[in-house]
Amino acid sequence: MAGSFSSTLHHQRQGNSGPVLLLVHGFPMSHLQWKHQLDEFSKTCRVIAPDLRGLGMSPLRQGQTTLSIEDHADDLVELLESLQITEPVVLMGLSMGGYIAWQMVKKYPHRLRALVLCHTRVIADTPEQAAGRHQLAQRTVETRSAEPVLETMLPRLLPPSVQPSVADAVRIMARQTTPEGLAANLHALATRIDATSLLSTIQVPSLVISGELDAISPLAEMSQWASLIPHAEFISLPGVGHVSPLEAPELFNRTVHEKALW
Ligand code: MLT
Numbered sequence: 001m002a003g004s005f006s007s008t009l010h011h012q013r014q015g016n017s018g019p020v021l022l023l024v025h026g027f028p029m030s031h032l033q034w035k036h037q038l039d040e041f042s043k044t045c046r047v048i049a050p051d052l053r054g055l056g057m058s059p060l061r062q063g064q065t066t067l068s069i070e071d072h073a074d075d076l077v078e079l080l081e082s083l084q085i086t087e088p089v090v091l092m093g094l095s096m097g098g099y100i101a102w103q104m105v106k107k108y109p110h111r112l113r114a115l116v117l118c119h120t121r122v123i124a125d126t127p128e129q130a131a132g133r134h135q136l137a138q139r140t141v142e143t144r145s146a147e148p149v150l151e152t153m154l155p156r157l158l159p160p161s162v163q164p165s166v167a168d169a170v171r172i173m174a175r176q177t178t179p180e181g182l183a184a185n186l187h188a189l190a191t192r193i194d195a196t197s198l199l200s201t202i203q204v205p206s207l208v209i210s211g212e213l214d215a216i217s218p219l220a221e222m223s224q225w226a227s228l229i230p231h232a233e234f235i236s237l238p239g240v241g242h243v244s245p246l247e248a249p250e251l252f253n254r255t256v257h258e259k260a261l262w
């Protein structure tokens with residue numbers, strides 16, 4: 001296991017053999033969102049779990065106040081280059097991690113070997129949703145606190161039935177992030193593009209994982225767009241919300257193993 005600040009993103013690496021598995025977390029989280037996957041998948045993969053820029057322990061670049069989803073995809077490729085990884089990787093992305101996967105499909109398809117798309121969407125924010133994110137970003141910077149983000153998002157990220165320790169884990173990740181980093185990432189979410197037209201271009205095996213209780217990426221919507229990916233399998237996990245790798249790690253890990261995507 002290794003944690004490091006490269007010239008690019010803070011990341012954790014685990015595992016010595018097998019394909020490269022790049023774990024791309026959601027907002028407002030960090031690579032710790034994958035804490036139950038690192039041990040499990042590093043038995044068969046070389047796992048890399050970065051903190052996306054502005055989140056966790058990856059600082060914004062000097063003077064940076066906004067980010068785009070495309071910036072995140074560029075950062076991931078820069079990270080792979082810095083680690084001298086040239087072979088295609090399995091990208092497992094959750095929610096914002098899935099939005100980033102669409103940009104990887106668009107700009108860097110040769111970097112991908114397979115996709116695991118968890119609790120994510122292909123459509124852009126409505127103007128009202130985007131305006132709400134910009135207001136939230138402003139409140140986050142003004143109050144110098146993660147609390148506005150947590151108050152707004154936590155009830156939608158996790159179902160009411162969730163274990164308190166899971167909600168605490170999300171709180172810890174958000175509070176480890178600077179207000180400026182949260183705000184820059186809210187800007188990235190608000191300005192993301194509709195990726196529907198990219199779906200039919202995906203040539204790699206894909207697994208789409210949804211949650212029965214997901215309030216952010218609804219199951220029916222995910223099932224609909226998953227059907228537009230040529231080599232995708234869609235699966236719905238019972239009793240979980242938006243963050244199944246943390247909420248139900250054994251079920252999540254077993255499901256991914258059973259599907260034997262790589
Ligand atoms: C995430 O989990 O990355 C966010 O919920 C994405 C979003 O709010 O659209």
